[in-house]
Amino acid sequence: xxQQTGGxxxxxxxxxxxxxxxxxxxAIGKTRAELLMVELEEEKLRLMTLWSKAIGAAFLxxxxxxxxxxxxxxxxxxxxxxxxxxxxxxxxGGGLFLISSLKSQxxxxxxxxxxxxxxxxxxxxxxxxxxxxxx
Numbered sequence: 001x002x003q004q005t006g007g008x009x010x011x012x013x014x015x016x017x018x019x020x021x022x023x024x025x026x027a028i029g030k031t032r033a034e035l036l037m038v039e040l041e042e043e044k045l046r047l048m049t050l051w052s053k054a055i056g057a058a059f060l061x062x063x064x065x066x067x068x069x070x071x072x073x074x075x076x077x078x079x080x081x082x083x084x085x086x087x088x089x090x091x092x093g094g095g096l097f098l099i100s101s102l103k104s105q106x107x108x109x110x111x112x113x114x115x116x117x118x119x120x121x122x123x124x125x126x127x128x129x130x131x132x133x134x135x
Contacts, residue, residue, distance in 0.1 A: 028123055035116050067090075 073083045 002102070032116060032120055034120065039116060 069084070069087045072087075073080045076083055
């Protein structure tokens with residue numbers, strides 16, 4: 001059998017290798033996109049859970065605190081102006097503390113997509129090593 005060097009046989013091999021490389025890139029992209037979607041779903045569920053718990057806790061604590069303030073005001077009826085003033089200062093101070101805490105927490109970077117980005121960086125590094133490797 002005659003051995004083909006270059007020509008049509010070389011083009012077919014090159015075209016096949018190119019198709020395999022494109023298929024590999026598409027598979028990597030598909031995997032990373034799926035990972036991003038999973039992370040988005042997990043983050044959405046986590047945030048929904050946190051918000052529902054926070055709203056429920058805030059409501060119950062607010063009702064409990066209001067009831068406690070009224071009980072204290074009834075117990076010290078002669079000093080009711082002082083009791084309501086004291087609790088007003090405490091509530092406003094607590095609210096300002098929570099606002100400053102929220103501001104500092106909002107300033108921190110999010111961890112969303114951190115796993116996807118690290119996996120994508122690892123993929124890029126592997127492709128660079130593969131491209132530098134002599135055959």
